[in-house]
Amino acid sequence: MTTPWVPQTPHQQAVLGVLLSIRALNDAMDRMNGGMKDDMDMNATDLAALRMLIVREQRGESVSPHEVAKHLRISTASTTKLLDRLESSGYVERHPHPRDRRARILTLTAHSRATFFKHFAEHLEQMRRVTEPYTEDELKLIGRYLTDVSQAIDPS
Structure with missing residues (x-):
């Protein structure tokens, strides 16, 4: 797309409104995450x-260092350094994989869970309060839409 999109119809105006709302949500999430990481x-x-x-x-799923590297799109060397930092800070532990002695799995420490949720709990409660008034059908539609947008942005 070489020229900016200019909405021409009421439907396109509504689409633009939703896209602007997504941008605002993304900005708010960036600010929240910025505060948490600091x-x-x-x-x-x-x-x-x-x-x-x-x-x-x-979800009850285990995570390997390889899956972290793939998710973050970083090299295995960078992943090793990242996991070393997180482990030395007391956020994660490495354990032998229960079925593959050559592999490792990662687990969160109690300190990690407590710290993460201490920072996130207030935001989560505010998001829950905003979400509660919607009907189940509306929530299913919103969830489907957000999943579709997420997959359109990052199909991996």
Whole structure:
């Protein structure tokens, strides 16, 4: 696209409104994450790794260092340095994989969970309060839309 898109119809104006709302949400999330990484004394990549581990833990899934590298799109050498930092700061632990002695899995420490949720709990409660008034059907539609947008931006 070489020229800016200019909405021509009421529907296109509504599309633009939603896209502007997504940008505002992204900016708010960036500010929230910026505050968290500063409070937790880590960089954005470290925080992204912790978020991935938390989400995967909530799903009951284990995470290998290779999966962290793939998720963050960083080299294995960079992943090793990242995990060394997170481990020395008391945020993650490396353990032998239960079925593959050659592999490792990562787990969050109690300190990591407590620190992360201490910073995120207030934001989560505010988001929950905003979300509560919507009907189940509306929430399913919003969820589907956000998933579709996420996959359009990052299909991996």
